[in-house]
Amino acid sequence: AVFNWPDPLLDNIDDQLYVDRFSPISFATLECAGRDLTTVAAQWMRLAFHDFATHDSEAGTGGLDASIVFELDRPQNIGMGQRRTLVDFLNSPTEYVGMADMIAMGVVSAVFGCGGPVIPFRAGRIDATEAGPETVPEPQQNLTSHIDAFKRMGFNETEMIGLLACGHVLGGVRQADFPLIVTPNLPTGVAFQAPVTFNNSIVHEYLDSTTINVLEVGPNITTRSDLRIFSSDGNVTMKRLASADVFNQECTSLFERMINTVPSTVTLTDPVEPINYKVSGTMLYPRDGSLAFLATLRILDSSFFEKPNTTVTMFWKERQGTFCPEAGCSVESFQLDYDIASLMALDTYGIFQMDLFRFNATIDLNTSISHFWFVVDPKNGSAPFIVDNHGANFTIDQDVVLYDAGRSSFTNSGTVMVVAVKDDSGNTSVTANTMVSGNPLAPWPVNGTVTTNFALDASHPPADGYTFYSSPIPEKVLSNTIHATVAGTAHSVWVPVLQVPGI
Numbered sequence: 001a002v003f004n005w006p007d008p009l010l011d012n013i014d015d016q017l018y019v020d021r022f023s024p025i026s027f028a029t030l031e032c033a034g035r036d037l038t039t040v041a042a043q044w045m046r047l048a049f050h051d052f053a054t055h056d057s058e059a060g061t062g063g064l065d066a067s068i069v070f071e072l073d074r075p076q077n078i079g080m081g082q083r084r085t086l087v088d089f090l091n092s093p094t095e096y097v098g099m100a101d102m103i104a105m106g107v108v109s110a111v112f113g114c115g116g117p118v119i120p121f122r123a124g125r126i127d128a129t130e131a132g133p134e135t136v137p138e139p140q141q142n143l144t145s146h147i148d149a150f151k152r153m154g155f156n157e158t159e160m161i162g163l164l165a166c167g168h169v170l171g172g173v174r175q176a177d178f179p180l181i182v183t184p185n186l187p188t189g190v191a192f193q194a195p196v197t198f199n200n201s202i203v204h205e206y207l208d209s210t211t212i213n214v215l216e217v218g219p220n221i222t223t224r225s226d227l228r229i230f231s232s233d234g235n236v237t238m239k240r241l242a243s244a245d246v247f248n249q250e251c252t253s254l255f256e257r258m259i260n261t262v263p264s265t266v267t268l269t270d271p272v273e274p275i276n277y278k279v280s281g282t283m284l285y286p287r288d289g290s291l292a293f294l295a296t297l298r299i300l301d302s303s304f305f306e307k308p309n310t311t312v313t314m315f316w317k318e319r320q321g322t323f324c325p326e327a328g329c330s331v332e333s334f335q336l337d338y339d340i341a342s343l344m345a346l347d348t349y350g351i352f353q354m355d356l357f358r359f360n361a362t363i364d365l366n367t368s369i370s371h372f373w374f375v376v377d378p379k380n381g382s383a384p385f386i387v388d389n390h391g392a393n394f395t396i397d398q399d400v401v402l403y404d405a406g407r408s409s410f411t412n413s414g415t416v417m418v419v420a421v422k423d424d425s426g427n428t429s430v431t432a433n434t435m436v437s438g439n440p441l442a443p444w445p446v447n448g449t450v451t452t453n454f455a456l457d458a459s460h461p462p463a464d465g466y467t468f469y470s471s472p473i474p475e476k477v478l479s480n481t482i483h484a485t486v487a488g489t490a491h492s493v494w495v496p497v498l499q500v501p502g503i
């Protein structure tokens with residue numbers, strides 16, 4: 001997918017998949033980490049399957065849409081892993097990234113974390129606002145009903161066998177949830193294969209009759225659904241999946257299809273690859289008779305902890321009038337920081353670190369800034385080149401309503417956010433929608449949005465043509481979007497982070 005700045009969706013997905021070895025998506029499933037008698041990966045995978053299972057391919061409804069958050073009290077969704085998973089994802093969605101994308105990304109992380117292949121990830125799922133139909137397959141149902149159920153979800157019989165084998169490698173059945181399947185004489189949790197890791201042991205144990213999978217050989221014949229499904233085509237599919245390469249390839253494509261199963265009204269992006277030359281942390285605000293403009297340019301880097309020789313210059317042009325030379329005003333980066341790439345970025349793309357070139361420009365107040373771009377000089381013999389948002393420039397849409405990072409305060413007693421408004425009326429209505437982690441009023445773990453009303457702030461007298469409005473913002477803030485209407489024009493400013501170097 002091409003990243004045209006600003007794109008809050010791709011911006012966030014790129015962060016989650018490719019930045020930081022210790023982010024929840026990269027770290028929680030690493031080494032197929034265990035939890036609750038099973039693995040984190042299994043819990044994430046099963047939640048995704050149950051969310052997907054509401055899909056009706058003919059009607060074009062359901063699928064990966066996070067309707068599962070409204071379906072957790074159904075017997076077919078029993079198991080603490082479901083709620084645990086939603087809590088794992090709680091802090092990740094923003095107003096631009098839904099829980100459905102998180103659930104889908106969980107599958108990518110689960111498979112990779114347990115040593116399996118990388119499943120390409122597309123973004124843009126839309127969260128449902130109500131429950132879907134009660135259509136998750138259950139082990140006591142017969143083969144025909146399972147074939148019909150998968151057909152409704154868009155998977156034929158062969159694909160059903162494959163998806164089941166691929167999905168069930170990661171976990172097992174818990175006695176607490178299924179006491180009639182995992183009877184008291186058995187351990188409290190029985191894995192579908194041993195050891196639990198992403199490989200095709202489940203296939204070999206089935207073909208060799210060495211399995212302990214209770215959905216194949218458990219004491220209750222009625223609930224041997226894995227056995228009925230695996231054997232339904234005379235073992236043709238299971239024999240094919242006995243090849244590790246075939247297994248990996250088919251699982252990748254079946255999982256990809258599963259997570260890309262969405263209501264027909266939803267369009268997903270192209271697969272999200274690590275974004276090179278990603279601009280982030282832009283902040284424009286009045287500072288001592290000028291405008292401060294802060295920005296970061298991130299460059300993907302395959303070297304290991306090496307400081308690049310690269311230099312980066314930021315250029316910009318005026319919003320009105322003339323101040324800058326023909327070539328634009330310019331400033332060198334003032335600081336170089338690093339993000340460590342995720343293991344997925346390293347394994348798949350050979351990216352080890354991401355170089356963060358920070359800028360702190362002082363902009364003429366009267367002529368302001370309309371757009372900016374960069375010139376990157378690799379200093380390795382190859383020619384300098386321009387980074388300008390694929391020719392479109394990085395455009396600053398307005399300088400009327402601004403998040404004022406310089407006047408905002410961050411103390412132990414809380415954060416006070418200040419908004420600068422280019423209007424001296426003193427009675428502009430300034431509000432923010434603040435996305436906060438968790439919502440005690442919601443029945444399920446979902447994030448909440450709080451509306452904040454800002455008041456004129458006498459401690460920051462008007463300056464540089466701006467007046468200042470402030471408000472404390474809630475704890476556990478994930479992001480803010482500021483709204484204000486000035487001289488009849490509505491402005492909104494997305495503030496994904498409150499602090500960056502250079503303030």
Ligand code: HEM
Nearest residue numbers: 038042045046049079137138139163164167171172173174
């Ligand atoms: C006929 C279809 C299926 C039936 C009847 C079925 C049934 C079950 C049952 C009874 C459990 C035990 C859950 C627990 O103890 O909490 C389970 C676990 C699981 N299922 Fe399925 N399943 C089916 C298909 C699938 C598919 C297609 C996938 C993924 C693509 C999947 C993924 C999982 C995973 C990962 C677990 C382990 C959960 C854990 O260990 O926490 N299942 N399944």
